[in-house]
Amino acid sequence: MPVQSICCIGAGYVGGPTCAVIAAKCPHITVTVTDSNAARIEQWNSDILPIYEPGLEELVKRCRGVNLFFSTDVKGAVKKADLIFISVNTPTKVKGAAGEVGLAPDLQYVELAARTIAREAKEGLTLVVEKSTVPVRAAATISEMLASANRPGVSFQVLSNPEFLSEGTAIKNLLHPDRVLIGGENQQAISDLADIYAAWVPRERILETSTWSSELSKLVANALLAQRISSINAASELCEMTGANVSEVAKAVGMDSRIGPKFLNPSIGFGGSCFHKDIMSLVYLCKHYHLPENAEYWQDIINMNTHQRVRFCRKIVSSLFNTVSHKKIAVFGFAFKKDTGDTRESSSIVVADYLIGEGAEVFIYDPKVPDRQILTDLKLPQITKEISPGVITPEGIVDKSVHICRDPYDAARGAHAVVVCTEWDEFTTLDYQVIYDSMQKPAFLFDGRMILNHDTLMKIGFRVHCIGKSLNHPNKTNGASATNGYH
Numbered sequence: 001m002p003v004q005s006i007c008c009i010g011a012g013y014v015g016g017p018t019c020a021v022i023a024a025k026c027p028h029i030t031v032t033v034t035d036s037n038a039a040r041i042e043q044w045n046s047d048i049l050p051i052y053e054p055g056l057e058e059l060v061k062r063c064r065g066v067n068l069f070f071s072t073d074v075k076g077a078v079k080k081a082d083l084i085f086i087s088v089n090t091p092t093k094v095k096g097a098a099g100e101v102g103l104a105p106d107l108q109y110v111e112l113a114a115r116t117i118a119r120e121a122k123e124g125l126t127l128v129v130e131k132s133t134v135p136v137r138a139a140a141t142i143s144e145m146l147a148s149a150n151r152p153g154v155s156f157q158v159l160s161n162p163e164f165l166s167e168g169t170a171i172k173n174l175l176h177p178d179r180v181l182i183g184g185e186n187q188q189a190i191s192d193l194a195d196i197y198a199a200w201v202p203r204e205r206i207l208e209t210s211t212w213s214s215e216l217s218k219l220v221a222n223a224l225l226a227q228r229i230s231s232i233n234a235a236s237e238l239c240e241m242t243g244a245n246v247s248e249v250a251k252a253v254g255m256d257s258r259i260g261p262k263f264l265n266p267s268i269g270f271g272g273s274c275f276h277k278d279i280m281s282l283v284y285l286c287k288h289y290h291l292p293e294n295a296e297y298w299q300d301i302i303n304m305n306t307h308q309r310v311r312f313c314r315k316i317v318s319s320l321f322n323t324v325s326h327k328k329i330a331v332f333g334f335a336f337k338k339d340t341g342d343t344r345e346s347s348s349i350v351v352a353d354y355l356i357g358e359g360a361e362v363f364i365y366d367p368k369v370p371d372r373q374i375l376t377d378l379k380l381p382q383i384t385k386e387i388s389p390g391v392i393t394p395e396g397i398v399d400k401s402v403h404i405c406r407d408p409y410d411a412a413r414g415a416h417a418v419v420v421c422t423e424w425d426e427f428t429t430l431d432y433q434v435i436y437d438s439m440q441k442p443a444f445l446f447d448g449r450m451i452l453n454h455d456t457l458m459k460i461g462f463r464v465h466c467i468g469k470s471l472n473h474p475n476k477t478n479g480a481s482a483t484n485g486y487h
């Protein structure tokens with residue numbers, strides 16, 4: 001039977017945008033997005049949405065109150081639904097057995113959602129769709145929980161439908177996906193879900209696989225993307241030593257159609273809620289199946305990322321005459337990438353943390369991240385700090401050493417150095433002469449994203465350091481200047 005009513009459990013970065021697009025494209029379906037966090041639901045129902053995503057606001061305003069609803073009444077929405085998306089958070093475990101902490105995903109929220117569904121679902125068949133990234137065989141666990149409710153006349157089909165949206169372009173990715181992946185064991189259930197997407201996605205892009213292939217594809221896709229970044233970052237260090245230019249190298253290798261140009265931008269390391277968590281899930285799975293070489297292979301992607309972050313921090317300190325104590329450093333960008341206010345696993349956290357630990361006064365500017373979020377990220381011990389050799393900063397020191405600025409010029413005024421951590425477009429159009437004039441001399445600039453024109457900056461007088469190109473190397477040729485944004 002065609003789906004007429006959808007409930008989504010979890011109104012986050014995945015659930016919110018996904019349901020807004022389904023509601024816009026399927027006016028005949030009622031979509032209710034639920035969350036146990038009342039403040040979050042209140043924001044979804046207000047003028048200022050809880051997440052920033054280009055194009056999202058327009059869709060929500062168009063559909064909200066028509067066929068798109070946001071509610072804290074999880075049970076009520078579950079009772080009415082033909083199809084339920086589970087899109088709750090699945091963070092990496094921070095407590096538990098030694099072999100699991102920092103590796104295995106914490107499934108407590110998935111389990112709670114499954115138990116609610118088991119108790120409250122309507123009579124007849126309900127499709128339960130796993131949208132959160134959960135480890136392979138999670139669908140089996142969800143199925144078991146649903147079956148254990150043992151309610152006569154109530155049945156479930158569990159499907160895996162991983163999300164490949166990327167923050168900052170989520171709406172575009174949802175409207176024009178490279179593929180939609182549906183994993184399941186029951187053809188009718190798969191077809192019912194495929195029919196929803198077919199309202200706007202060409203059929204040949206809707207891929208049907210087994211549940212296990214679908215779950216694993218999500219982890220492998222993210223690991224391969226992250227691996228490209230770690231590989232180009234590894235190359236960037238070699239470029240700095242040899243006098244090569246990583247932007248030239250990335251362009252040259254990316255023109256090989258077997259390699260392709262995307263995801264080859266060197267950086268201070270990848271962040272975001274997915275890459276680290278999904279690779280750790282892969283490592284955990286490999287260890288679980290006694291595949292140590294396999295586990296080590298994936299783990300090295302993370303190790304290289306940590307190395308890249310730390311070596312950037314060390315470069316800042318060593319360039320500033322080996323000490324940043326009591327020096328003022330401006331950090332441009334705190335989000336894990338441009339066009340999002342999300343800071344989960346952001347490399348900026350590691351950089352700021354490191355500098356504070358070295359005694360610096362850090363002045364942070366980001367166009368989208370709320371002040372409160374920056375302070376929380378720096379104060380609360382979290383997984384990033386546990387795996388990175390950055391310093392765990394005591395709360396009092398954060399209050400004393402961190403200053404949040406309204407604009408980049410404020411952040412840079414009187415600073416010894418500017419450190420570009422996020423590739424926001426607006427950083428490429430600032431008046432760097434004005435910034436230079438307002439700074440202490442010698443004025444340093446660290447471009448952790450390769451987005452600025454280094455020749456121009458050096459002409460102004462900056463001492464410039466970047467990733468993958470040594471501006472003072474004896475072998476330096478008059479190489480191309482920076483790439484601008486992603487390819």
Ligand code: UDX
């Ligand atoms: C390679 C490079 O492709 C080429 O650009 C370079 O100039 C020389 O090295 P070649 O060694 O001739 O070329 O063959 P290639 O097609 O790259 O295959 C190399 C090996 O990888 C083969 O053993 C091939 O069977 C294997 N391979 C390739 C895989 O196992 N899986 C694949 O998906 C592709």
Ligand code: UDX
Binds near residue numbers: 165168
């Ligand atoms: C990622 C996947 O792209 C998406 O398919 C999946 O569903 C969720 O995880 P997201 O984390 O939103 O999406 O952002 P992404 O664009 O992949 O960037 C991740 C991190 O890698 C960012 O910190 C980004 O700055 C960094 N990055 C990306 C690079 O350092 N270099 C690149 O070339 C690309």
Ligand code: ADP
Binds near residue numbers: 089
């Ligand atoms: P993602 O990036 O995967 O979307 P988020 O953390 O942004 O993750 O969103 C997940 C949302 O799921 C949070 O808003 C959280 O409050 C919500 N959530 C978690 N568990 C439950 C539950 N059992 N019932 C309802 N909402 C839940």
